[in-house]
Amino acid sequence: MNISCRVGNLILQSPFVLASGIAGNEYSLLLRALRSGASAVVTKTIFKDERNGYLPPIYYESPNYSINAVGLPGKGVYRFLEHIRRAKTLGKPVIVSVGGTSIEEYSSVAAAVAKSGADGVEINLSCPHVEGTGTEFGSDPELVRRVVEEVKSAVGDKPVFAKLTPNTHSIEELGLAAVEAGADGLTAVNTLRGMVFDPVLEEPVLSNVYGGVSGRALHPVAVYCVYALRKALPHTPIFGVGGVYEVSDALDFFLAGADAVQVGTSISQRGYGVFEELKKDLVDYLERKGYASFEEFVRKKRRWF
Amino acid sequence: MNISCRVGNLILQSPFVLASGIAGNEYSLLLRALRSGASAVVTKTIFKDERNGYLPPIYYESPNYSINAVGLPGKGVYRFLEHIRRAKTLGKPVIVSVGGTSIEEYSSVAAAVAKSGADGVEINLSCPHVEGTGTEFGSDPELVRRVVEEVKSAVGDKPVFAKLTPNTHSIEELGLAAVEAGADGLTAVNTLRGMVFDPVLEEPVLSNVYGGVSGRALHPVAVYCVYALRKALPHTPIFGVGGVYEVSDALDFFLAGADAVQVGTSISQRGYGVFEELKKDLVDYLERKGYASFEEFVRKKRRWF
């Protein structure tokens, strides 16, 4: 069963990709995800300079959701370039997530990683818990447009994905702005702003007080976002992200219009084995349903658009 | 143990109120909720004219969330007035949720229900799945301002609550607009736009294709919304709504700054008994922790503001 797919001009052996920020700060971890069956990886969001991130607690899990406020720690782009080169040694696409607290930072980081061999750039316009970056750019279509334009002109022909926030009244508006400004594709979505208290200790758990909700709770919202984007943009490559645990979660995204999915939080519960399991379960599903390939399934099943 | 509380000038015997749209379309159901221990009820959203709503499937439940697109069916305001009068016979507050597809409709419905004895009006600025109402007004601070102003001047001294959407990049902005325009309080939040597929049948389940996510998945997002509003508006009465199943869910809201909570989806799983259970569990909690009353707990535990 052929489960390869195309997302823009990226050719993927399967529609299962590692999401940004999930143990994606080191080449050896990126290689591990790729060896474990991810068809591509998105790195941790990279900034120009070193960032410490927040002190723990930075992560909390309930049966219905996870929430994190890691605070985008990282060594800065120049120390990361070597990691891009090393992560590429398996020949699978390495997409680098770029961040910035200014349009200039976004584009200079993007230029640097593109030059070091990134196969694509994902612009993090959607981190919900760090001031001065992420949603502060990504909630305003005009800023989305400007960031995407600058990044696109900085990276030349490397594909650029705009990663969008679900914390909006109109994800279509944000997606349209990104695509009009030259984005080659979209990633939907980042986490929803949320908060958790420990009820016994009567305290907000996260050191940052609030954070981003991912996992199962995010799933139906993320599926809707992909659907809304697909309606508005019939031909734009779209990664679906949010609560992919089982193959049925991935199918939701494919049916809603995603070309491939990224996998994040579920790795904390299912480990890296999740990639091979998803691939196997997708093959089983397609066989059982009598599809000849993943591509055929996608082509046939988009009746509601 | 005294668990009464004030939400603006409404005095409630407990901080547990029936949320709008949960079997709130008939006086006998409102009375049932009140007799089952709700300290107040919010009615189904009422429009000027009769509305059919959507055909089933209109509701879907997973362990992690519920999703609905009921489509705001109702008999229209004039046939509902009698229900308000009858629901009031127990002497507990009856808050009427008002809808509109124009500012004029919102305010005329509000005027009619206020005259028929509604103890408060909640403006539904946040239904995510019906075109021409709800979020179409509630996502734009300027429209929020105008609707609230008109409704407030139509209902005189009856308290007006603006019910807000979490589908926004800044709930503070919406809350501030409502309060500046004269809202006496806020209800946070309505459902998040979402979508669900049946993976075996490969179809979007809801007849409306997308709907509103409530229940457990909404909870951390709703708690954040209340927190953000409380930071921005230290003295505004706030109802927290979203995924209250156990008393610990309610405590999350109280700790985040809510004065009381509304209970919706959990009734589908726990039945009307949920109100007495929440009350009992709150009393137990306060006793175990050594608080003298609910009011004392609230006063003491707001360190992070």
Next chain:
Amino acid sequence: MWYHHYRVSSNTQLTSNIHRVVLESTDTPISKAKAGEFVMLYIPAVGELPLSVFKQKEEELHFVIEDYGGPSSRAVNLHKGEMVGVRGPYGRGFTLKQNTNYLLLAGGSGAPPLLKFVEEAQSTPGVSVTYLLGARSASELFLLDEARSMGARVMVSTDDGSMGYKGLITQLAEKLLSEATYDALYACGPEQMLLAAMGLAKRFGVYFEGSFVRDVRCAVGVCGLCVMEGTGRLLCVDGPVFSLHELEAAQHGG
């Protein structure tokens, strides 16, 4: 799991507008339903409708469905092999007690829950069942042998007298109630018939339960659309079967 998935294994026409549809589970079947309990049948891209469980085996679900012109038109035309979703069972069914003499009144597609009741009654000590089915004419009667084979005394009424008693089913029931003693009167059918049956039960001092129909959309007690007006009772969780006592509360309101 919200929807349990089933494949249509047969569809038999019983009358001009009533079909028997049999489903076979393709994953885990729904749990056991009692007579009067219902499920929501989801037909992809068509809609969802409430249906009483008529028969249930391990992996099988049987319905008797009448074509009313809406989604039910599609339901009666389900063809072998089609996939559907089923959720439930929901609600509260008919009470079954030992040593009781039951009179059952089924109006048209109201038959399924009562036929299921006959089946359940079969193995209950001391129970005797008289099953009445009413229709406009003989060609609209169905599944009489089924009822007989399960040990019920079966009688029918037709408006045109083409078979059995000529007249309304409630008139036949009135006749039977005046001739003999019954402990309980259970009914399912159009609202008018149910109200008439309720009147009979009161007049003859017989315990009554009836299975009603309202606008069921969520089936889990949140949308409120299936309210039994004035009672605070929801058909989907508190019914669809209500006793006389519960329905009188309906009339008094509050």
Next chain:
Amino acid sequence: MWYHHYRVSSNTQLTSNIHRVVLESTDTPISKAKAGEFVMLYIPAVGELPLSVFKQKEEELHFVIEDYGGPSSRAVNLHKGEMVGVRGPYGRGFTLKQNTNYLLLAGGSGAPPLLKFVEEAQSTPGVSVTYLLGARSASELFLLDEARSMGARVMVSTDDGSMGYKGLITQLAEKLLSEATYDALYACGPEQMLLAAMGLAKRFGVYFEGSFVRDVRCAVGVCGLCVMEGTGRLLCVDGPVFSLHELEAAQHGG
């Protein structure tokens, strides 16, 4: 449940900057940890830090905590009655095999997982344990009787010679390894000590495991901050205990 809640039941100072803190469960206790596994200790409004489980009974958890100046300063000052959260146990601990002659090297607050190992080894057939604790001076040594009472041969080293062997713990270990045969060398302590111990193990051809420290924040394998550089291994899920083999992969990268 993410956090299991505990109340501090005692806090005993062991050295100038090392305390033994005992917690008592107030709801459900965490499940059993193996020697080397760790938990995250959450001190409200302060933070969270990874700690090896030192002792564990049904409802009790014991830690040995050193004050490093950050959140650990608050942890060593936890007072009786204070409420905290604990999540875990996380990671993979030390391998314990029958009929093995272990040499354990504990540097300062690296003692707790190895003391727990001594306790587990006690009831394992054919196991003998030599436990070395190293510190700068005699006043910084602690819990030696605890180790002795559990059947370990205990030896100490101090930099200033104020007690036991004068010199580094790895020098003492080198001496012992040249004098006798050990099947396995297990170590926990500062990274420099661990690397030196690893060198010894290689030189003497002894099986090695060491418990390492990295920047543990999520403890569940998502943030990536605890990566053992170049290995693709995460300390929080694949460690904190790594064998020589796993660590050599670290040096070769990829």
